[in-house]
Amino acid sequence: MNTKIQELKKILGERAKENELLARYTTFKVGGPADLFYDAKTADELTQAVISARRLSVPIFILGGGSNILIGDRGMRGLVVKNSTNAIVMRGAKGSYKSGQSTGKVFVEAESGVLINKLVRDTIEEGLGGLEMHLGLPGTVGGAMFMNSKWTKSESYVGDVVYQATILTPTGDMQTVSRDYFHFGYDQSAIQITGDLVLKIIFALTPTSKETLWEIANQSVAYRRESQPQGVISAGCTFRNISKAEALSVPTPNHTTSAGFLVDHAGLKGAIVGGAQISPIHANFIINQNHATAADVVQLIERARAKVLEKFGVTLAEEVVRVGEF
Ligand SMILES: Cc1cc2nc3c(=O)[nH]c(=O)nc-3n(C[C@H](O)[C@H](O)[C@H](O)COP(=O)(O)OP(=O)(O)OC[C@H]3O[C@@H](n4cnc5c(N)ncnc54)[C@H](O)[C@@H]3O)c2cc1C
Known part of the structure; x- marks a missing residue:
């Protein structure tokens, strides 16, 4: 294994670190070292790191915000890739304009390393509804796709507003899949079984007044403050x-x-x-x-x-x- 790690380290360059302690990349602050750790800043870096590790048969783990994991004290073998991709792009709209108000859906694409809180704030500011109740949810969009992260007052899931996503399958195929592919349920998403890496997600959001969206978002945050330590x-x-x-x-x-x-x-x-x-x-x-x-x-x-x-x-x-x- 060590020779393969050295080979992978050469491919990934000087930003790849050996024996990096993982505790600091998790909200639990628990966990031992990764054989090799790489912080991917772009979708291309993320894809290339995964493809290179797979070519060498080095096990891979994708780390989002580290807010839903418990890493063992002896750490992780193989490559741990921290997903720091961060682009958000408007992809267009479907629907019509009525009395100056857009109806229908607006499509927003986020890379999987985008922090959910950033996406929520940005979409509220654009007057787009569907994610506002998740303000205060730690972690990345990719982690939320893996867990189908939720808000319970009232019940809403990140998966509810997914339109489609770009994934990298375990065999190295890049595919565009629709929402149905994920079979979202309570704490459930098909990628927990398939092992696909989510690269980008397009959300279908609904034009809504900013004031209404901030009110809902602020209520969520207030309830978190009341009910969670x-x-x-x-x-x-x-x-x-x-x-x-x-x-x-x-x-x-x-x-x-x-x-x-x-x-x-x-x-x-x-x-x-x-x-x-x-x-x-x-x-x-x-x-x-x-x-x-x-x-x-x-x-x-x-x-x-x-x-x-x-x-x-x-x-x-x-x-x-x-x-x-x-
Ligand atoms: C204070 C606090 C409050 C929380 N509140 C809530 C809440 O209200 N609702 C809720 O549902 N959860 C909540 N959580 C749990 C957690 O924040 C969510 O599950 C979050 O969506 C996890 O995202 P992450 O990026 O941190 O994932 P990580 O913890 O980094 O990873 C979780 C899993 O997702 C996988 N993964 C990450 N990115 C990708 C990707 N791009 N492609 C494929 N797999 C990927 C990882 O490999 C790992 O198996 C809370 C956590 C904390 C600490």
Whole structure:
């Protein structure tokens, strides 16, 4: 492997770094070193890095904003590519003009490394609706496509307004695919299984008054401030909420689907393992309180899962993606 890493390093040039600690590229601030790390600034750099690594059979991991991952303490083998692509382009409109107001859809294309918050702000400023409720969502557009990231008040998903995307398949084909390809669902997107890399996404947005959009966006941010722990180091929600069907069949108290409620009522708010703690404010958040290791976090996850199973008969699935060697 080491010879291949050296070969890949030569191809990628001096910006490729060996044994780069990954903790600093994640919101959890947890994780060991990557054999090789490369920060891709353009779509071309991103594609070339992936193609070169595949040619050498070096495993690849694409890192977006690192806001939904738990990287193992022993780090990641192969190449980790940080996606720092950042272009946003207007691609035109479909519809008509009525009384000076555009109707129909406006198409906006974003590279997958664009920060969701930047895209939300820019589209609101253009008077384009569909993403405004996601203001405050950390991470990149690519990460949001992988997770089909969501806002729950009221229920909306980033995938709802996807029109089409350009992907690079694991066999190296560049394809343009429509929204249907992704089979978006709750925390679900087909690329979790296919392993495609998303390069660019076109969103179909609806002309709406800027004032209305800012009002919705600001309400989302205010609700986040009220309901989520602030100023802490975390990867957001640890567990996925359960389905309505499961909540009814178990049944859970008041048929709740909330993973946070179950962890809380299993008595785990504030529980600590090493440097990791279940937030005393929001039981579905694990916080890195004091130089937590991935091992601390995993232990806390397993403790919460076991307690919830014992108390409610529900096995919680993780929302946070575990990657690398633990
Ligand atoms: C404080 C806080 C609040 C949060 N609030 C929410 C919330 O309200 N709703 C919500 O849904 N989530 C929330 N999250 C979780 C997280 O922010 C989202 O899931 C986010 O969309 C992840 O994007 P990312 O770029 O950080 O992905 P990363 O964590 O970098 O990666 C996640 C996965 O996506 C893959 N990936 C990344 N880019 C690409 C690409 N271009 N092509 C293919 N695969 C790719 C990675 O390989 C990895 O497997 C929150 C997290 C935090 C820390």
